[in-house]
Amino acid sequence: MIRLDRLVNVLGGYGVRLASCPVPRSTELRSVVMREPEARAVGGDVFLAVGADDVATAAGWAVEVGASAVLAHDDGSGAAALVGAEGVAVLLVDPSVSWSQLAGVVYGLVLEGRETESGRGPTDLFALADRLSGALGGAVVIEDRSSRVLAYSDSQEGADRARLETILGRQVPEGLRELFERRGVFAHLAVRDEPLFVAPDAEHGLAGRMVVAVRAGRELLGSVWVTCGDPLTGARGTALADGARTVALHLLRLRASADLERQVESDLALRLLEGTADAATALSGLGLPQGELRVVALRAREAGERHAALLLAFERATTGFGWSRPGRSTLAGSTLYTLLPGDAADAARAWVAGIRAALPRRVVVTAGIGGVASAARLPASRQEADECLALHETRPAGSEPPAYDESWDDILLQRLRAAARTGRVPARGPVAELRRHDRERGTRHVPTLRAWLESQGDLVAAGARLEVHPNTVRYRLRKMAEVTALDLDDPRKRLAMTIALAATDPGGEPGGDLGGDLGGDDPGADPTA
Secondary structure, eight states, rough: OOOHHHHHHHHGGTTEEEEEOSTTTTTOOHHHHHHHOHHHHHHOEEEHHHHHHHHHHHHHHHHHHTOEEEEEOOOOOOGGGGGTTTTTTEEEOOOOOOTHHHHHHHHHHHTTTTOOTTBBBBBBBHHHHHHHHHHHHHEEEEEEEEBBBEEOOSSTTTHHHHHHHHHTBOOOEEEEHHHHHHHHHHHHHHHSSOOOOOOBGGGGGGGGEEEEEETTEEEEEEEEEEESSSSSOHHHHHHHHHHHHHHHHHHHHHHHHHHHHHHHHHHHHHHHTOOOOOOHHHHHHHOOOOOOOEEEEEEEEEBBBBHHHHHHHHHHHOOOOOGSSSSEEETTEEEEEEEEEEOHHHHHHHHHHHHHSSSSSTTTEEEOOOBOOGGGGHHHHHHHHHHHHHHTSSTTTTOOBHHHHHHHHHHHHHHHHHHHHTTOOSSHHHHHHHHHHHHOOOOHHHHHHHHHHHTTTTTHHHHHHTTTTTHHHHHHHHHHHHHHHTTTTTTTHHHHHHHHHHOOOOOOOGGHHHHHHOOTTSOOOOOOO
């Protein structure tokens, strides 16, 4: 079962568009049907109008079988063909798309689409957990390779506190994971196919488990856990091993369906960010509202791992049906980009916090939030998000991701400093010459010039910033004029010097490097100086 919204979102990448939708986009779709020979009546939720001469005929056939949605090749007939399609969503297929290609996608989506915590799951994975539980005589949990819950049995036979915490948290608790690590459980699952008994542990509320790896060839897909007080042997041990192989088949189909949806979403999102897609069409294909959006650029890294943390972040960002999560994501290079609807920067920060919370604690996450943009302006918001991401990477760990409209001044200064690092600022001029004089003579000319400019020429304010007497500031300005041509009366020169200081001296407050100096080579507070 999937919902109409997800079907529309995924098929948008295959040349399919929603022409009419008189039913809610949350409508559940559980079956696929085509017109049978000799007009034999067969009902279904999604009708593939193979053989229909036009859209009107296709819509009529769908109404006859009680379908909620119909797919038909677009014949260019427009709205007139939709008059008779009451109560049926009409999806028009580009004539270049073959039915054989489309049918495989539709069947895969509808018949593989039961929702789980992660938003995806084979139709009968929960039912399979129930059957295993009945055969084995214990409560069953099916997990992925990251110890996240995919499905579990209704049976609570032998259930304990560890099972309850795992299901409620949708993943194995950290303390329990550490216990399994110490006992070598994960090392066993990584290389061995035979079931393993995990002895009880009262401290963690663990009554005892049999666990077996779910594997496709050499690749570990997940694991099956059964609550039991003693090892399962004989027929029950065999049933557990057979059950793991059946789970593997379901998880392979699950992954194929999930990867298909991610591929479509990623392609559309990337085209929007690059400005190569029709904005309105791409937004519709992604299921995003027409309106204001923000781009979030995110990086995740883990010591010793080049790509694993980023791929895990992408998986979490794309977890769940399209209608159940706010954003749409794509990967480009070493960065995860997500399009979020709305104009609130705090909502974007909350989304980043959610991703960070879903990742292991050892993963370091940095992010930047672009300014509010329409769909057509998303490439600009992406650039802003990239610059905010670079800014965030220079800030202390745990700081909030910056948003462009709140941090534009820091971004501008960052651009200037980047230009300065590449040698694109004058090597000579007042600021360069004063800095050279300070370095050679131990004077304080550059901090004084900065303080005077930032105080807009107010000697008292500049003195307070430097923690010196105003006359000291006046004296230093006279001495600086002997070193270089300041031209402080020229507003353009003042602006240029302010920019040069910001680009080449990011050291913060001008008084910060003075240590309360009251003059040094200056006459201090002497009012006659």
